[in-house]
Amino acid sequence: ARVVKFAPSILSADFARLGEEVAAAEQAGADRIHLDVMDGHFVPNISFGAVVVEAVRRTTSLPLELHLMITNPDDYFDDFVAAGADSFLVHWEGNANLHRTIQRARHLNKGIGVAINPATPASVLEEILVDVDQVLVMTVNPGFGHQTFINTTLAKIGRVREMIDRRHPQCDLEIDGGVNAETAPLGVAAGANVLVAGTAIFGASQGAEAGMKHLRQAIE
Ligand code: DX5
Ligand code: ZN
Secondary structure (H helix, E strand, C coil), X not given: CCCCXXXXXXXXXXXXXXXXXXXXXXXCCCCCEEEEEEECCCCCCECCCHHHHHHHHHHCCCCEEEEEECCCHHHXXXXXXXXXXXXXXXXXXXXXXXXXXXXXXXXXXXXXXXXEXXXXXXXXXXXXXHHCCEEEEECCCCCCCCCCCCCCHHHHHHHHHHHHHHHCCCCEEEEECCCCCCCHHHHHHHCCCEEEECHHHHCCCCCHHHHHHHHHHHHC
C-alpha cells in the first residue's frame, strides 16, 4: 500500500489559537501544513496573506505549503518566501504562463505544484507534469472550507495517478476539499497519496489531534 501523507489546512482552525492548533496537528503527525491564500478575485473569498504565513512559520518546523488562490501568484512569491513558505501550489486556471511560474518557484529553490479545479480535465497536466513536485486535484470548488466532496473527481484522480506512475512517480498527488473519514478512503483508493483536510481535522469536536487520528484510521 502507498504511504499516505497529511497536510492539515488551517482554514478551519481557530485563528485566535493558531499556534496551539498547528502544534496539535504537528503532534498528530502532520507531514506539512497547508495554507489557503485567497484574494477575493481568483476565488470569491478572502483569507490571509504573508502576515499569517509568518506567524505560522514561528510556531512549527513542519514544511509550509501555500495553496495560492490568487491572481498573478508569481508577484507574491518573494514575499511568501520571506515569510517562510516551503512550497507553492498554483492553479492551472487563469495562468497563461504556468511554465514561467514554475520556473520562478524553482529559481527560489521552493517546491512547486499545480492545482486543477473540478471542471478542469487531467489532460492539461500532460506538458507540465514532469516539471512539478505535486499535483493538487481540487475535490471541491476552491474558495471555502466545509464543502461537500465532489464524487465525479474520483475518476480524474485515477487518471492523474496513471499519468504520475507512468511519467513522474515521485510526484505527490494531493486531494483538497471535503476530505473526511468517508471520502478519504475513496480518494486514496483512486490514487491520492496526500490528503488535505481542514474541517475533518480542525473542526473535529475533540480537537485536531483526534481529528487526524480518526482520518488516519479511516484509510488503514
Ligand atoms: C478550499 C481550500 C481547502 C479547504 C479544505 O478552497 O483549498 O484547502 O480549506 O477545507 P475542508 O477540508 O473543510 O473541505
Ligand atoms: Zn487548499
